[in-house]
Amino acid sequence: MTGSYLPGGLATPATLVFADRLDRNLAGMAAFAAGSGMALRPHAKTHKCRQIARRQLALGARGLTVATIGEAEILASRGGAGQAGPEVEDIFIAYPLWPARDLVTRLGDLAGRVRVTVGTDSAAAAGRLAPLAGRVRAMVEVDCGLGRSGVLPADAAGIARAAQRAGLEVSGVFTFPGHSYGPGAAAAAAADEAAALGEAAAALAAAGFGSVERSGGSTPSARLASPGALSELRPGVYALNDAQQVELGVVSMSEVALMVAATVVSRPAPGRIVLDAGAKVLGPDRPAWASGYGRLADWPDARITGLWEHHAVVAVDGDAPALGEVVAVVPNHVCTAVNLVPELLVADRGQVVDRWPVAARAANR
């Protein structure tokens, strides 16, 4: 990719999706899942767009994963004129919801429109789902080593029984191997994921639940999964990719489908330039192992060493973009970057050909 790939005349900062790269990414993961005999249920929190969800479903995804009821409500709706919904029939809210009263009401309404599965990791939360008996399915969350939510695999059967007592069909167990986000960490995380799902599924089988879904998958670990261990993959980032995936070696820069066009607004000192894309458009994410706060697609030696709300400070050696030049910036974490803008500009062969609303932006509850 060269800078000339960017559409001309952009007002910056502008968040762009490159249609050809998006399509290749979606097709690649769909082919991997189909070829290896696992179902694909992409996590829509990455893109929050009806247009991308529709493409994922058309390529054979069994349904969508979301993080909140709000994301589910929006992506299950058709949207306004020209925004026909993705016609999703099956949504998994992969989150340990605490079913406060208003959430139970909203889940019931949602279940009247699509098949709904929710995550749970406590008997107390599962019990509060009783008003939804027969209408909503449950998946038990297990922790495979990340140390976030989810019970130990050995405790999964107890939660499953609580959900069953509340009248819910228990469809399986799920986990998130988020410790795959580290240099060289993906293989071990994928092994942890396989072991935890296997142990939890065996515990459910021993408790009389039969053969259940084993759902996992982060983008760094997804292609390390095998159908002996997982029945379903839930990667999200793979649709667009980001600087984290590049620096982890999961993808190459040519597979990054979302970038932020930014203008060089200042060259205040030798070796330093300042871009008008800051934390409010790139997102402030910066894992300790990252080279900086994102990458410049066409300046591989440049490093984003500082990020403020509207300033990216870039260290450059030798040749550098000129004052006023527009450059393509790859955010560290695409899920954060997408959530910061109301729409994505769709670029194809150097032209802006469409604008996709980030329909589920800020749908945090």
Place this chain on the structure above:
Amino acid sequence: MTGSYLPGGLATPATLVFADRLDRNLAGMAAFAAGSGMALRPHAKTHKCRQIARRQLALGARGLTVATIGEAEILASRGGAGQAGPEVEDIFIAYPLWPARDLVTRLGDLAGRVRVTVGTDSAAAAGRLAPLAGRVRAMVEVDCGLGRSGVLPADAAGIARAAQRAGLEVSGVFTFPGHSYGPGAAAAAAADEAAALGEAAAALAAAGFGSVERSGGSTPSARLASPGALSELRPGVYALNDAQQVELGVVSMSEVALMVAATVVSRPAPGRIVLDAGAKVLGPDRPAWASGYGRLADWPDARITGLWEHHAVVAVDGDAPALGEVVAVVPNHVCTAVNLVPELLVADRGQVVDRWPVAARAANR
């Protein structure tokens, strides 16, 4: 503050402004500026709300500071029904704009409605402002040690002459002492700020520009400024405050006016709870010196050790909030948190009394 201070029945996560604390914060900084003989020009990027801007102006602020033309356009407009604008007459865009053609047009339109001053740190950018001669004023940005944008103080006069050649009135010099954001760093940063503004103003005086504005001020350094060094203060965060300010010792927890109500959704292991407020509502900011990804207002010993998009993992010893309990979370960086939500719920004496749109949300250009 105790948890009972939170309004009951909130759907979480919810971003709340506590009206009494906001009013005290605004009045305190206004009194400091007035008492010490410096003008106050609050940075509106923190709150992006017409309602808060109006209060700042009513308390004597000479105008507003913003970071983008978009913020200026929105805050200078009256908004919809019930959203009467702040009636601001004077806006400083404290940013080294690169005046691409569309920005020049927008600045010209804006200058027809309010008095507009823009930042500049290069002769090239200043020269491109020539179509706005006589309609827009310029302030020269100098770097006082942060290493972001701005020229060295000794170079300020050259930029000022370029702006003058372009037909712009040069009203002064400005800087941002952002290196005040560190433990024990504020006094040295304030001294750097004073020295840089003094040197730059002297350089302009020697070049025939007379006595000019010396504008500075971050929230950690604002109260260390003196009128011998600064003529204008531009703090932003002080209106609402955040966990960074508390941990830097700038304010106490009782001065934090924005919090996110969050529900305990999971208690997966001893000493660990999970909240439904993640990076998409708190913001992912975490300076190296911070204790975590924000603070729990009523659980001073708790530490937010991990943050994902919709999960905050909290380490707690001993007593801890129960499953389903709603707690008040203080974000690390309030400017990021505000920009993530469409509106702020205004709380007063335990009730939600109003909703303020984040009018300039995502106005990044």
